[in-house]
Amino acid sequence: MSTPPERTPLSPSPPRRRDLRSSAETDDGAHHGLDAPAPVAESPGEETIAWARGLVKVYGEGSTAVRALDGVDVDFARAELTAIMGPSGSGKSTLMHCMAGLDHATSGTVVVDQAVVSRMKERQLTALRRTRLGFVFQAFNLVPTLTAAENITLPLDIARRPVDREHFDTVVRAVGLEDRLTHRPSELSGGQQQRVACARALMARPSVIFADEPTGNLDSRSSAEVLTFLRRSVDALGQSVVMVTHDPTAASYAHRVLFLADGRLVGELRSPTPGRILDALGTLSARGPSSQATEPTAAAAATAT
Ligand SMILES: Nc1ncnc2c1ncn2[C@@H]1O[C@H](COP(=O)(O)OP(=O)(O)O)[C@@H](O)[C@H]1O
Numbered sequence: 001m002s003t004p005p006e007r008t009p010l011s012p013s014p015p016r017r018r019d020l021r022s023s024a025e026t027d028d029g030a031h032h033g034l035d036a037p038a039p040v041a042e043s044p045g046e047e048t049i050a051w052a053r054g055l056v057k058v059y060g061e062g063s064t065a066v067r068a069l070d071g072v073d074v075d076f077a078r079a080e081l082t083a084i085m086g087p088s089g090s091g092k093s094t095l096m097h098c099m100a101g102l103d104h105a106t107s108g109t110v111v112v113d114q115a116v117v118s119r120m121k122e123r124q125l126t127a128l129r130r131t132r133l134g135f136v137f138q139a140f141n142l143v144p145t146l147t148a149a150e151n152i153t154l155p156l157d158i159a160r161r162p163v164d165r166e167h168f169d170t171v172v173r174a175v176g177l178e179d180r181l182t183h184r185p186s187e188l189s190g191g192q193q194q195r196v197a198c199a200r201a202l203m204a205r206p207s208v209i210f211a212d213e214p215t216g217n218l219d220s221r222s223s224a225e226v227l228t229f230l231r232r233s234v235d236a237l238g239q240s241v242v243m244v245t246h247d248p249t250a251a252s253y254a255h256r257v258l259f260l261a262d263g264r265l266v267g268e269l270r271s272p273t274p275g276r277i278l279d280a281l282g283t284l285s286a287r288g289p290s291s292q293a294t295e296p297t298a299a300a301a302a303t304a305t
Pocket residue numbers: 059060066067068086087088089090091092093094095
């Protein structure tokens with residue numbers, strides 16, 4: 001039996017269509033570098049799977065307080081792979097953790113698949129993470145004593161939810177692990193282990209998969225395997241994925257790249273290529289380090305990672 005999140009707070013306003021795509025999104029080849037962040041609708045439509053408004057996260061207090069997120073408005077599109085980039089310390093992981101209910105925002109609203117994450121109590125967050133979200137971290141976090149197949153179905157087994165064999169086969173085929181299912185993690189390459197972790201995240205058909213530096217521990221060939229798979233899960237299975245990365249090649253697998261600096265969204269690229277991403281990062285660095293996010297105009301501090 002499954003236990004859906006109880007009395008999930010619903011999105012404050014009904015979804016409505018929006019048409020606010022920035023004209024800067026069109027790739028006319030006439031400019032390189034950064035597009036302004038796309039304007040976000042007050043109440044995003046159905047094509048938005050997750051969103052945040054006025055998101056602020058302050059760690060600590062008084063003189064040692066760190067404003068890790070400084071008022072982020074962002075929409076993540078359904079069935080898209082969105083990459084989040086930015087210098088080390090710019091708030092990428094914090095944004096992901098606040099979106100995924102792994103950390104509480106100081107203020108602001110977070111909604112994932114119409115559930116108001118920012119208003120949830122701990123028990124509701126646990127249920128949300130278990131039933132509606134998937135996670136892939138830099139460390140693969142597989143159980144060493146279990147086979148690949150057992151690792152993939154573990155979250156469902158723990159939740160005592162039935163394993164849809166057809167979906168299992170689809171996911172396993174998609175990650176190309178058909179002939180590795182009886183292997184234990186120690187018998188798999190890093191890339192294969194991360195593909196097991198991706199398959200595990202996909203099994204529960206989550207509303208969103210959040211991946212924090214999923215290729216951070218992988219060589220370039222294994223990275224390509226994992227990224228190809230993440231992108232295919234979006235294109236073929238309609239999965240929505242949000243991926244934090246500092247690697248321009250990894251980010252180029254995304255439909256859209258968002259750039260963070262000093263806890264703020266400072267730009268975005270659609271249909272990115274590694275070259276355009278590098279140009280954008282260069283533009284951010286050229287703007288120079290801002291004074292720590294106290295002035296509203298402070299744009300970007302991209303001291304390259
Ligand atoms: N648990 C924490 N306690 C205090 N400060 C933190 C904590 N987590 C992150 N920070 C600070 O918040 C800022 C953003 O961190 P983070 O989101 O991890 O950045 P990124 O993932 O982009 O490298 C950094 O200045 C970091 O030192």
